[in-house]
Amino acid sequence: MPSINRLALLLTTLLVSPGFAQRYEADWESISSYQVPEWYQDAKFGIWPHWGIYSVPAKRGDGFPAEWYGRGMHAVEKGPDIRPKKGQPETIMNDFYDSRGLEQAKHHRETYGPPEEFGYHRFADLWKAEKFDADEWAQLAVDSGAKFFCMMAQHHDSFSLYDSEHTEWDSVDKGPKRDLCREVKKAVYKKGLKFGVSNHMAWNATFFRFYHANYKHLPDRERLADLYSEGVVDDAYIDRWWKRTTESVDKLQPDLYYFDWGWDRGRLADEGYHQKFAAYYYNRAVEQGKGVHGAPGVVLCTKDHDDPPNCVTRDIERGRMGSIQKNVWQTDTSISIHSWGYAANDEYHSLDYLIETLVDVVSKNGVLMLNFGPRADGTIAPEYRDRLLGMGAWLQINGEAVYATRPxxxxxxxxxxxxxxxxxxxxxxxxxxxxxxxxxxxxxxxxxxxxxxxxxxxxxxxxxxxxxxxxxxxxxxxxxxxxxxxxxxxxxxxxxxxxxxxxxxxxxxx
The missing domain is CATH 2.60.40.1180 (Golgi alpha-mannosidase II)
Incomplete structure (x- = not known):
């Protein structure tokens, strides 16, 4: 009998150990047991900055936002009459001859010089974030009424705002020489907020289309390719994206993970990387103690509306659902009208519009993630700050009709x-x-x-x-x-x- 009791104890110990615990597999049927956490359903409102080396030029163009500066700075007024064929990289390509970046290209040549001499990558050394204070940002989040703060892991330019082991193009090795994501996470946790990260790198393969076509002759091309990519979504690119993406989960352990568009098409969608990442993120959340299998305690937001809405949280950029949704969803929009990153020449939505957006989204079972664009030095312009504080003042009185409500x-x-x-x-x-x-x-x-x-x-x-x-x-x-x-x-x-x-x-x- 004693041996039977010891065997039972051993089996019990093994079954509750991490190695024997239930795990999500990389298929939607397995992931369908996921439950969105109550903290997110109750939060209703979070804030989110677009901040990076594009904040240095801080220039939007006609149709190109400030955070696309690295793309627009290479624009030409007119492409060739016939689209260049493969094998003709010396021919200027203009992204289907889109001239929307011309204003940025003109500004770049007049301010910094020709792009082949002063490339986008050189802004990394000019970005100092010398006035950035994570505690001030966290306090602004509290004062705005936000319940979570989402920090950018990397934008389309692939420059990371945390200490990455897979690239030198990050905020620790370049520019500020600080792990910006970790600083913000520590600060917002002290305030009792949840912390998220956003990943925009999936579009990096073709974001710098001009660079890929026109500047293959640069002597530092090989080193720079880790920032600009090679312009194709091949196995090497997929591996690079996967390593950086999973690394941000492991290092930053976010409560919310947001994917911008770019991963909703091509190989990342066709080859099952949505399911693969969802399983990875939810399993890691359980291992990190954020929840349990079935309720891992984290939120995965994606713009791909082909993904099952009970497995991930659907997101709509600068838009809204037209009716009440069974599953919780999210809209991400910006205080600024034209850009997401800071641009000195932008326009801004009124406070009334932003509050009405929040109330409308919440009434349909949604959550609002509102963007602001910090200056390169880390300060926040009054056009953003005043509206965020206005949101907080309204929520201080009326938050009862928003927080922890249901449709x-x-x-x-x-x-x-x-x-x-x-x-x-x-x-x-x-x-x-x-x-x-x-x-x-x-x-x-x-x-x-x-x-x-x-x-x-x-x-x-x-x-x-x-x-x-x-x-x-x-x-x-x-x-x-x-x-x-x-x-x-x-x-x-x-x-x-x-x-x-x-x-x-x-x-x-x-």
Missing amino acids: FSIHRDGLDRGAFKVRYTRSKDNTTLYATTFEWPGERLTLKSLNHDAVDADRIGSIRLLGVESDLEWSQDHEGLHIRLPERPAYGSAYPVRLRFKGPLPSPTK
Whole structure:
């Protein structure tokens, strides 16, 4: 009997050890057990900087954003009449003769010299980040109301913002000589926020198309190819991408991993790298103690909408879903209108627009990741800072209608046929409803979807405008629920009304 007990103990020990634990395999069926973490469903709002060596020139062109400077600086006014054939690299190629980068190319020649003499890679030594303070960035995130902070691992130019063992083109070996990602992670963790990274390297193979075609003669071509790539998605490129991508998971251990477009096509999509990476990331999260199999505690965001939405989190760039989604999703957009990285000549969305975007996204079961573009020295321009602080001030009063909410049975009131747009959210316990109107309706707000045919008036406990410490008078008829409003509150932008019910919420369908 003692030997049987020892055997049972041994088997139990083996089964709970990492080697015998369940693991995700690189196929969607295995990964389908994944559950999005509650922290992400509750967070609703995070911020994210586009920052890199492109922040040095900080110049956008007509149609080319500032972070594409390394592409636009090589633009020519007109390509050849006939597209060059393979084997003719000396012929200037202009990416299907796209001249959108001409303004950047002109600026580069006038400011730095011809691109064949002053290449994009030389900006790495000019980027110092001398005023960067990770603790200040983390405090700004808190003050903005963000619940997570996503840092860029590498952009399309493949320059890494952490200490990479696979390239010399990183912020530790070049430029700032600092591990920027680690500094930010440490700072935001101290503030109780989650930390994510974004990876934009999948497009690197063809991002520097001009360089590939025109500057093969450069004497330092071989060394620079690790930044610019060779212009083809071959086995060597796939291996380079995979090593850098998995390294960022292992070294930075992010709670959220975001892929920009570029990996949604070609070999990375066709050869199963989506499933392969998802399995790798989720397994590593379990090993790192972030969660368990089935609920690894991390979020993987991808723009490829062919990936199963129950296995990864779908992301829409500068756009939104049109209706409530069963699975949590994300939109990434920027405070700036034209660029993601800092550009001195950019334009910016209004605070009202940004708050309305957040409320609309959340009403459809989404999360907003909002970008800002720091200057090269690490300071943040007032055009970004003021709007982030404005978001935080609004959320300080009205966050109850955003954080830790879930979608209602409908996301908008009365199909928005009236004069005022309204978005609905609800509490997780399904007893409190929030109706946020994007414009101040005056003395009375009418919620058409909550008419007496859809909602029993006896079930309504109290109604209050957030930020006002008194209940509101209301009445109901076949046209809707009519709420008498106080004076317009000073916070502006959007106005959430809280409706507390006696028991579970009703479920109107329109």
